[in-house]
Amino acid sequence: MELHQLRYLVAVADRGSFTAAAEALHVAQSGVSAQVAKLERELGHRLFERGARTVALTPEGTELLPHARAALAAVDAVRTVADELTGVVRGHVRLGTVIGCTIPGYLAGFAAFRAEHPAVTVDVVEGDSEDLVSDLVAGALDVALVAHARALPAALVAHRLIREPLTAVVPDGHAWAGRSAVTCADLAGTTVLCLPRGTGVRAALEITCAAERTVVEPAVQAHSPEALLALAGHGAGVAVLTASMAAARPGVTTVPLARSARTELSLATRAAPSAAAGAMARTLRARLAADQAAAGRQRASAAPSATTVRAATPRPSAG
Numbered sequence: 001m002e003l004h005q006l007r008y009l010v011a012v013a014d015r016g017s018f019t020a021a022a023e024a025l026h027v028a029q030s031g032v033s034a035q036v037a038k039l040e041r042e043l044g045h046r047l048f049e050r051g052a053r054t055v056a057l058t059p060e061g062t063e064l065l066p067h068a069r070a071a072l073a074a075v076d077a078v079r080t081v082a083d084e085l086t087g088v089v090r091g092h093v094r095l096g097t098v099i100g101c102t103i104p105g106y107l108a109g110f111a112a113f114r115a116e117h118p119a120v121t122v123d124v125v126e127g128d129s130e131d132l133v134s135d136l137v138a139g140a141l142d143v144a145l146v147a148h149a150r151a152l153p154a155a156l157v158a159h160r161l162i163r164e165p166l167t168a169v170v171p172d173g174h175a176w177a178g179r180s181a182v183t184c185a186d187l188a189g190t191t192v193l194c195l196p197r198g199t200g201v202r203a204a205l206e207i208t209c210a211a212e213r214t215v216v217e218p219a220v221q222a223h224s225p226e227a228l229l230a231l232a233g234h235g236a237g238v239a240v241l242t243a244s245m246a247a248a249r250p251g252v253t254t255v256p257l258a259r260s261a262r263t264e265l266s267l268a269t270r271a272a273p274s275a276a277a278g279a280m281a282r283t284l285r286a287r288l289a290a291d292q293a294a295a296g297r298q299r300a301s302a303a304p305s306a307t308t309v310r311a312a313t314p315r316p317s318a319g
Contacts (some may be wrong), residue, residue: 092120095142097223105284125141168182184208201241267288
């Protein structure tokens with residue numbers, strides 16, 4: 001039995017297919033299938049029921065999975081302690097981020113980490129937040145910047161950076177521009193532009209509308225808030241985003257979504273990150289916190305207009 005076999009077992013169980021697990025681990029699908037089959041032979045138990053497109057754990061696989069997770073966590077802990085004893089940060093970090101992330105604190109933190117720890121190699125993976133969370137739990141990622149509207153798994157340690165409700169973004173002069181709020185029922189009667197499923201903004205919209213017993217199905221989906229804002233500004237529909245995403249955008253007005261669920265931007269790691277992953281997380285947290293503090297000082301010194309306050313909020317580029 002080898003450690004990579006246990007990682008493959010966990011990844012297949014978490015992702016529901018050998019193909020998805022291979023993509024998350026950046027290895028060949030045939031290799032994952034072969035190693036899991038080898039593990040099954042060594043253990044003397046069939047761990048998965050194979051279907052045409054998906055796989056499911058057998059009762060034996062379900063019983064063995066928590067022990068595989070515990071073994072991987074123990075190995076990670078040994079590596080962390082060993083690295084801390086040497087006082088040298090080295091190794092490899094797999095960093096996941098929401099698609100198109102351009103938050104200044106994140107970019108500055110990444111650059112600072114590379115300058116401070118040149119012996120550490122870094123892979124950066126962009127994706128929808130739900131996939132990033134799954135990859136983090138499965139061990140395919142070490143650190144991830146994710147947007148979410150639901151609590152993250154208990155196996156992760158998360159540092160929340162931003163928490164805010166949703167808004168409807170309309171062109172200046174739109175009939176809704178002077179309203180104090182809009183509802184999901186209002187959205188159901190118009191053309192809605194939103195981020196795809198798997199993002200924090202979309203999850204918050206679905207949670208809000210489910211609570212209102214209203215179905216809102218976006219007509220246009222895009223990963224880029226900038227694209228959605230541009231479309232809203234041209235009158236192509238109503239964009240549902242956060243106020244910080246639309247901050248200081250000329251030509252559009254934001255209107256709060258009534259009783260909105262909150263979407264959060266968090267930096268997350270597993271409970272026992274490697275020394276390199278821990279150093280990456282600390283550096284990113286420090287730079288992102290400094291960004292927030294600077295924004296807070298700017299808000300405190302600025303005139304109390306809605307436009308100025310929104311412009312001072314750190315602006316996530318995807319959600």
